[in-house]
Amino acid sequence: MYVRGAADGDLRAIAKIALANDDGDGADPRYVAHLRAHGRFLVAATDGTVEGYGAVRHLGGLTLLCDLFVDPARHGGGTGRRLLDAAFDADGERSTFASRDPRAMSLYVRYGMVPRWPLLYLEGPPSFDGPAGGGGQAEAVPAAVAAAAERELNGRDRSADYAFWAATPGSTGLLVRDGHAVAAAGIAGSDRLFHLVTADGADPVATLRAALATFTAARVRLCLPGPHPALPSLLDARWRIEDADQHMSSRPDLLRPTDVLSSSLA
Numbered sequence: 001m002y003v004r005g006a007a008d009g010d011l012r013a014i015a016k017i018a019l020a021n022d023d024g025d026g027a028d029p030r031y032v033a034h035l036r037a038h039g040r041f042l043v044a045a046t047d048g049t050v051e052g053y054g055a056v057r058h059l060g061g062l063t064l065l066c067d068l069f070v071d072p073a074r075h076g077g078g079t080g081r082r083l084l085d086a087a088f089d090a091d092g093e094r095s096t097f098a099s100r101d102p103r104a105m106s107l108y109v110r111y112g113m114v115p116r117w118p119l120l121y122l123e124g125p126p127s128f129d130g131p132a133g134g135g136g137q138a139e140a141v142p143a144a145v146a147a148a149a150e151r152e153l154n155g156r157d158r159s160a161d162y163a164f165w166a167a168t169p170g171s172t173g174l175l176v177r178d179g180h181a182v183a184a185a186g187i188a189g190s191d192r193l194f195h196l197v198t199a200d201g202a203d204p205v206a207t208l209r210a211a212l213a214t215f216t217a218a219r220v221r222l223c224l225p226g227p228h229p230a231l232p233s234l235l236d237a238r239w240r241i242e243d244a245d246q247h248m249s250s251r252p253d254l255l256r257p258t259d260v261l262s263s264s265l266a
């Protein structure tokens with residue numbers, strides 16, 4: 001078995017492995033192209049047959065493991081470990097969202113990551129009651145404007161990811177303002193809040209409420225860290241937990257549990 005960068009000719013095999021593991025991302029050529037262009041997309045192969053793949057994205061000094069999938073016929077055969085050896089070939093901080101497959105967490109712990117909190121896949125109506133300090137109004141802005149605002153808030157250049165999310169039909173960048181100050185920046189599709197970063201000192205419940213108020217869809221999906229302070233109010237408003245991954249990281253403060261995060265790209 002050897003590990004190499006994914007090539008155009010691997011797309012079908014990658015999609016087949018993704019679908020066999022009930023994952024949609026790897027079957028989306030646009031997603032694979034995004035990570036090939038802005039991260040590293042690796043395949044493990046034996047005699048020319050692709051048996052698994054893994055992808056990482058570098059966010060500043062952080063290596064985010066976005067994907068790790070192996071042909072189900074080969075689960076438990078060491079392919080995941082070989083891919084991780086190649087994906088984490090440098091020092092630096094590491095982070096990922098582990099699935100419920102115990103092999104995933106078992107491996108990630110041994111690559112220096114500690115389970116931190118669940119990332120909940122939620123679905124519900126785009127409004128909720130409950131306590132909120134301050135107000136904040138969300139406005140639709142070009143994705144590049146929202147990306148620049150996020151960079152001001154947390155120093156991370158996510159413009160390539162914003163451009164990727166913005167290519168989804170019906171999507172728009174979002175800015176939540178409280179007076180003149182930017183309280184949050186993010187991006188939404190027609191029925192999905194992809195990503196929302198709240199400024200230090202702003203109320204993440206208020207910024208989430210403001211962002212959700214921009215939706216016209218009856219039901220919305222988002223991924224919320226379990227410790228996010230809006231979770232009790234969302235569940236009171238009959239939001240539903242559809243799934244959960246486990247956030248793991250080499251340091252506890254790499255991702256903030258007050259942000260709305262995308263499941264693979266953070």
Ligand SMILES: CC(C)(COP(=O)(O)OP(=O)(O)OC[C@H]1O[C@@H](n2cnc3c(N)ncnc32)[C@H](O)[C@@H]1OP(=O)(O)O)[C@@H](O)C(=O)NCCC(=O)NCCS
Nearest residue numbers: 069070075076077078079080081098099101102103104106
């Ligand atoms: C998770 C996955 C990528 C791992 O790849 P893999 O090739 O099956 O994994 P490996 O054989 O390299 O390693 C699995 C490790 O888990 C260990 N393991 C297996 N079951 C375990 C359990 N119940 N508890 C603890 N460890 C366990 C194995 O002993 C092995 O560790 P070792 O190398 O020290 O012996 C693969 O199983 C997969 O595609 N799963 C389904 C999709 C998925 O959930 N992907 C993860 C997305 S975050």
